[in-house]
Amino acid sequence: MLAQDWMQEAINLSKSAEPAEVPIAALIVKDNQLLASAVNQKESRMDPTAHAEVLAIQRACAKLQNWRLNDCDLYVTLEPCLMCAGAIIQARIRKLYFAAYDKKGGAVCSCTESFALPNINHRPEWQGGILQEQASQDLSQFFKNLRKS
């Protein structure tokens, strides 16, 4: 499958997030197979670290029984925040693909460039903007509905 096909799957999955959650989903792919996936569960778990990326990394590591995800790629529907960019470095993810850019909190290229920091022991490749229009529209709609309610 191509990067945009995996991202389409992530966007589809994001629609299954609980209504109270910002609808973000992440997939981890190894050898062109889905290894793990997660949606954002911050509100339902009452856990500020339960972003989709962190949960997907934890599940992938549990499956592989290894904290190193060297040959794994991560797909996520929104540019990761500082915590998640750090988790992606910690997990040694090979390449990050994200859809929408996050001008408010994106820590890959929008607000800061986490993967360009000196001294980090792993520097993931990354590509942003894959199916970004679709992902941005979904997120805008969520925040529009949130303001209404």
Add this chain to the structure above:
Amino acid sequence: MLAQDWMQEAINLSKSAEPAEVPIAALIVKDNQLLASAVNQKESRMDPTAHAEVLAIQRACAKLQNWRLNDCDLYVTLEPCLMCAGAIIQARIRKLYFAAYDKKGGAVCSCTESFALPNINHRPEWQGGILQEQASQDLSQFFKNLRKS
């Protein structure tokens, strides 16, 4: 209790980390009471996100049934990495206290200044260097033993 007393408690706790783990401990304190604590469990859990700070935040949130730790302070024996600095922002920790500076990966002041980024929605106060000599010695000893074995 004073900040250095809490840090002494964190340093004491760090000694209970499993032998394979970098011995780092974190405490979360609210109203001058210990709310939650954790040691680094990355190797034993095979989870790259299982740093002491992340685990302590998760436990504190579970106790309070709230992902916002607004009135809580976090004590940790080593300057947080990017992921943990991000988690501290996400959890709205009031003030971070750390012992040893981490020139290789510290994301508060040593390698990058996470809390000084523009656009972040919460900016924790912080103070580093509390009992740093004791904490640094313990960490140096760990890495010395690791290289020997």
